[in-house]
C-alpha cells in the first residue's frame with residue numbers, strides 16, 4: 001500500500017471516538033493531513049479540550065497507521081473546537097457562548113457553588129474558554145470562593161452599558177453579589193431576579209466562551225423555574241449528597257428541568273465519603289449510592305463522587321479553588337475527571353440534538 005493521504009484516512013477511519021462511537025474521519029475530526037517522504041502529519045480536532053480519552057485516541061491513531069505503515073514517522077497535533085448547542089441560540093442571547101450549563105440542587109448547602117467553581121476552573125485548566133455566573137439570589141458566595149473583592153468595571157457607550165466580567169484563575173465571572181451591598185439583605189422577586197440574569201447575558205462582555213456555567217439558587221420554587229426559563233440552557237448538572245433527603249430534593253430539581261425541556265447532563269454526588277487521615281479507612285457519613293440511584297432514575301450519566309475533604313472547604317474559604325491550588329491532589333484529580341466527563345456529555349448531547357435538528361430540517365424541506 002502506498003503511503004499517501006487517502007490510505008492514511010483509510011487507517012484513521014478505523015479509529016473511533018470512544019464517547020461518540022463513530023470514527024474520526026466520519027466525524028470530520030482529521031485536519032491538515034500531509035504526507036511528506038516518510039512523515040505523516042495531521043491534527044485531531046476534538047469536540048472539547050477536556051476530552052477524557054485524548055491519549056487513547058492519539059494512541060489508537062498511531063496503532064492503526066503503524067499496522068499498515070510500520071516504518072513511517074507520525075506527528076499528531078491534538079487540538080479542539082468545542083461544539084456548540086444549536087438549541088441555545090434560539091433566544092439570540094449569548095451569541096458567542098457555545099454552551100450554557102446550570103449547576104443546581106434541590107437542597108441547599110450540598111456544595112453546588114463549590115462544584116460549580118471547581119468545574120469551571122478545571123475546564124479552564126484543560127484549555128477551554130469558561131465563564132461563570134453566580135445566580136444565587138439567596139447567598140451569592142462565588143466572589144468569596146474565588147477571593148474576589150473588586151466589582152466589575154462598567155463602561156458607558158452612548159446609551160448602552162457594558163459590564164466587564166472579573167477574570168481570575170483563567171475564568172470570567174459575574175455574580176448577583178456584585179449588584180448588592182455586602183451583607184445587606186435583599187428580597188428578590190422573580191421578575192427582578194430574571195431581569196438581573198438577563199442583564200448578565202445581554203450586557204456583559206463575555207466574547208467567545210466554550211462553556212458558561214450558572215450556579216443556581218437552591219430550591220425548586222417559582223423563582224428557580226423562572227430563572228431556568230430565562231437562560232437558554234444546553235443542560236443541567238444536579239448536585240446531591242448521598243442521603244435520601246437530599247436525593248428527594250434533587251429529584252424535584254430534575255423534574256423542574258424536565259418541565260422546561262432542559263436535558264440533565266449528569267449527576268454529581270458531593271460529600272460522598274470521608275477518608276480518615278493516616279488510616280485510608282472510608283466512612284460513608286451520609287450513606288452511599290444515592291447519586292447513582294438518581295442517575296438511573298433520571299436516565300442521566302453519573303459523573304462521579306467527590307469526598308468530604310477539608311482541602312475542598314479550605315479552598316472555598318480561602319478563595320483558591322482546590323483544583324487550582326492543589327492540582328496534583330486526589331481531590332483535584334476527581335473533580336477534573338468529572339469536568340472531562342461533563343465536557344464529553346455536552347459534546348454528545350450537541351451531536352445528538354444537532355443531528356436531530358438536521359433531520360427535522362430535511363424532513364421539512
Ligand SMILES: Nc1ncnc2c1ncn2[C@@H]1O[C@H](COP(=O)(O)OP(=O)(O)OP(=O)(O)O)[C@@H](O)[C@H]1O
Pocket residue numbers: 105107108109110111112113114115136139141217218270271306307308309310312313314316317
Ligand atoms: N466535598 C466537600 N468537602 C468539604 N467541604 C465541602 C465540600 N463541598 C462543599 N463543602 C463546603 O460546604 C459548604 C457548603 O458548600 P457550598 O456553599 O458549595 O454549597 P451550596 O450548595 O452552594 O450552598 P447554597 O445552597 O447555600 O448555595 C462550604 O463551606 C463548602 O466549602
Ligand SMILES: [Mg+2]
Pocket residue numbers: 112113114136139141215
Ligand atoms: Mg451556593
